[in-house]
Amino acid sequence: MTAPSIGLNDGRTLPSLGLGTYGMNGAEGAEQIAVAVESGYRLLDTALNYGNEDAVAEAVRRVDVPRDELVITTKLPGRHHGYEETLASFEESRTTLGLDYVDLYLIHWPLPRLDKFVDSFRAFVKLQEDGLVRSIGVSNFTEAHLQRLSDETGVVPAVNQIELHPYFPQAALRAVHERMGIVTESWSPLAKQSELLTEPVITEIASAHGRTPTQIVLRWHVQLGAVPVPKSADPGRQRENLDVFDFELSGSEVAAISGLERGRLWDGDPETHEEF
Ligand SMILES: NC(=O)C1=CN([C@@H]2O[C@H](COP(=O)(O)OP(=O)(O)OC[C@H]3O[C@@H](n4cnc5c(N)ncnc54)[C@H](OP(=O)(O)O)[C@@H]3O)[C@@H](O)[C@H]2O)C=CC1
Numbered sequence: 001m002t003a004p005s006i007g008l009n010d011g012r013t014l015p016s017l018g019l020g021t022y023g024m025n026g027a028e029g030a031e032q033i034a035v036a037v038e039s040g041y042r043l044l045d046t047a048l049n050y051g052n053e054d055a056v057a058e059a060v061r062r063v064d065v066p067r068d069e070l071v072i073t074t075k076l077p078g079r080h081h082g083y084e085e086t087l088a089s090f091e092e093s094r095t096t097l098g099l100d101y102v103d104l105y106l107i108h109w110p111l112p113r114l115d116k117f118v119d120s121f122r123a124f125v126k127l128q129e130d131g132l133v134r135s136i137g138v139s140n141f142t143e144a145h146l147q148r149l150s151d152e153t154g155v156v157p158a159v160n161q162i163e164l165h166p167y168f169p170q171a172a173l174r175a176v177h178e179r180m181g182i183v184t185e186s187w188s189p190l191a192k193q194s195e196l197l198t199e200p201v202i203t204e205i206a207s208a209h210g211r212t213p214t215q216i217v218l219r220w221h222v223q224l225g226a227v228p229v230p231k232s233a234d235p236g237r238q239r240e241n242l243d244v245f246d247f248e249l250s251g252s253e254v255a256a257i258s259g260l261e262r263g264r265l266w267d268g269d270p271e272t273h274e275e276f
């Protein structure tokens, strides 16, 4: 089973669910990522800062899946913002990943204090023009940051990967994405296994559909039109998380899950978050 694809504003496509890989490192991580790909994951989400681009590379070498079926995402760290620095950082990531090209490259955090994200995005445009990156996007950007990129480079990012889960449904930013033609990716889509999965709203809907609470949460993301990248190192849970494309939540169930809103869960305000 693989996830259906959705369209991006650059004419390319993205699987509608992917594998988060934060914390999956070394030989064990490579094996966990390879097992996920063998069971149907095609979108992999890594970052230079996760220190596991080598594990992703090893997994990709090991699996019997054509390269052009995989969508490999990595991210530019804060300490490498700036035009030339971005080109060098990308080359470091591309080399570690062992790839001719990266499918999706994201600016990990905007770091507005440095005010270099526009320069980095200009380098992203160059990498895309040179065929080294297929799609270019950002992560943790606000409406104002997205508008600046559009105004100052003439290019709208294909993707904005943001904190998104039932405790923080991000309706306003998702509406901005919709207006600008940006696909939303959801990070920590399970709210990092907090008490979310035991919320009565979720467990009751799960019982009604004969599915697990995790599947209900991931299906909620899919029906919002967002692309979740749940992390699981466990083969059974990886399969469970991918198996959300053969049932549908009603509009009132989606609304009830969104009603769990309580706000950002971690110290991840894009205006102030320092990530290097
Ligand atoms: N752009 C950004 O700034 C950020 C991006 N990310 C990306 O998002 C990805 C996902 O976010 P993450 O923070 O890892 O959190 P998630 O919300 O994906 O939750 C992961 C946790 O849930 C557990 N889990 C997964 N599936 C199940 C299941 N079916 N049943 C029960 N428990 C389950 C995992 O354990 P187990 O592995 O044992 O199954 C793990 O403890 C990251 O890996 C990373 O790629 C994350 C944070 C910030």
Ligand SMILES: O=C(O)C(=O)[C@@H](O)[C@H](O)C(=O)CO
Binding pocket: 022, 047, 049, 050, 274, 275
């Ligand atoms: O992308 C992730 O998984 C993160 O945790 C980011 O928030 C990032 O690596 C970071 O900010 C570390 O402090």
